[in-house]
Amino acid sequence: MQCAADKITQLCAAPRGLIALWQDASEVVAGVVPYFWTPCWFTLDPVSLLMTSHHHLGMDEFPGEWLAAEYYEDDVQSVPGVMRSATGLSTLHDAAGGDPSRSPRWRRNRTLGGDQELIARLRTRSGETWGALSLYRAEGMPMFTESEKSFLAEVSPTLAGGARRALLCGQAAEPEYSDSPGLIVLDDQWDVESVTPGVDRWMADLPGGNWDRGELPPAVITLAARALRSAEDRDHLGEVALSRVLSRSGSWVVLHGACLSSTGRRRIAVIVEPAHPSRLHPLLMSAYGLTEREKEVTTLVLQGASTSQISAELSVSAHTVQQHLKSIFEKTGVHSRRDLVGTVFFHHYEPRFRDNETRALADRPLRGGPWPTDRRR
Template sequence: MSVDSVQRATEKVARLCTQPRDLVTLWNEVTEVVGSVVPFFQTPCWYTVDPASLLMTSHFHVGLPEFSGEWLAAEYYEDDAQSVPDVIRSSTGISTLHEATDGDPSSSPRWRRNMSMGGDQELIARLRTRTGEVWGALGLYRDADKPMFTELEKSFIAAVAPSLADGARRALLFGQAAEPEYVDSPGLLVLNENWDIESATPGVAHWLAELPDGNWDRGELPSAVTTLAGRTLRSAEDRSRPGDVAVSRIRSRSGRWLVLHGACLTSTGQRRIAVIIEPAHPSRINPLLMSAYGLTEREKDVTRLVLQGASTTQISTDLVVSVHTVQQHLKSIFDKTGVRSRRDLVGRIFFNHYEPRFRDNEKRVLANKAVRGGPWTAD
């Protein structure tokens, strides 16, 4: 494939990822583009993860509506040359199973599972935004008689990964806005080119009332929304920057920070502007850890870093405490959560608080409902 063709595919992925749409539609559309550059066996496996914990919240694989419980346990408990969580936490964010096993994957339980499905090679890539938030991962496979993944192919995947991460995040926001799950779920507002309101999700009125100088009851939009809408249209007209999305951060009337995302919709032939409004820091893992296990603030910080793959030394540096203090915190965390190791801690939190979300999302995909992110918090 020519360099120009790869560049066009990269730009197409970026454009697709700017559109607010449901996650399954996004994965299906970008799969075709990815496959034009990186041929694969059957179909990719797409994952979303919670950026606060780096734990998986969903998977999508055409023909595999339910991820095997044995395979899921292997991702978090099995000692193997490669796993999705390990690649997500790695320094490179991309790995092939053949490289991870020095060209001999036959001793890998993961390889044997892949072979049972007809796949021989496996490439896993982390989907991380340019600002450092991880929102997903991608798994690609090839059968035994196909060439190895090339450096050009891996470079392409690395180049589109930030766009795919942004697209996953936007799709999860879109899903939460369309079917709010929390009091502070995002809101979605769709405007036409004259700034008239075409549609609004149930939660958007709450957020618009929080923004300065607007009056939702009279249909008057806050200046933050109209300004963002104008920037969104200008960004859409700039073909030299296909993946650009207008974003602004606004202090609300109550003092909390809100983030506004703008995207231009063109599916109907007429340009419309979608504006998603969300709280600046909607992470739910920290309060979950406090309520479920009674962790102190410092133990919560240590646990968060363990989930993200930090070593004892890295935790010590990040929290500006001694290695001995980190070890004492870890002992207390293990006692409170009933585990004996870091791996067990990650597994305990995943299977107690994220597998229910993972399984619920499988059902939501089959029912054509929006995929949701974050830990499971339903009663």
């Protein structure tokens, strides 16, 4: 198992396409946790915990009724439910008390030959959920073991980080926003090998250096050196170097550095991104006119927080939370928390989910986060 975990660490460290990452990771997982047919991988927006993409070989388009069931159906297990759970890992048989036949989800899985299903949350050690993994087993296959569950729990933070970097690389290759991430690739002599669109702005905004004269900012060189040293340390292969830098414009940016190869002449990739790239709050304001406090309450509802949890998080009374929810329901035209989650998903995330299906077929980078309210951005 340790060999497989190390392999996943190496796969996830280097910036690469998301579909390629999922495919390679599937092969490694299969060696430890055998499954039926193929896994289903999802990406999620860490702010709302709503789905933004899926990858399931042989299923280019996720059935609409299945997607609706994830958010509206009352079942013993769902991807959103596991994402909001305490453990972040669930099997359908365990959730159904050993008798999954009463589960609509189980009956849907049976139409494709599946019997058992295990769902694992992909959450970084810093607490951000970037994806989910569903594994299936056909009738007659052994039940998922505690050892297999432990392995998935061990590698889930690594897979989450890999998903995040893959999404960042996609945004760098095809910028969607004015502050989309930038990617710069250096050789082991710190010479620039390649850059993505928009890197000029990032390099000019980082303190020190002179991009016009080919002088890299010190933060980039320092991070690249750390990434290179990690690649030379057998005990830390696959680690990603991170740093947080205050830019000249006064905003915080995050740099990720990873070595692209462990043999031959090494190259270092450095990704630069905004420190807080959340798109949910502007969307909620522009679409529904929510106040700042109502946006905070809505975000917590999407994440599955109870009234008491929202009360504690925002330091307000439960009565105040209920008053905010009443106003939110009126503005969004819903009558319950479940309807609120479903409305936000199908109005602002399903378009992203479907666009990513098209992108996957065209071998284009996948996107994370909600669908932009202004497509001119």
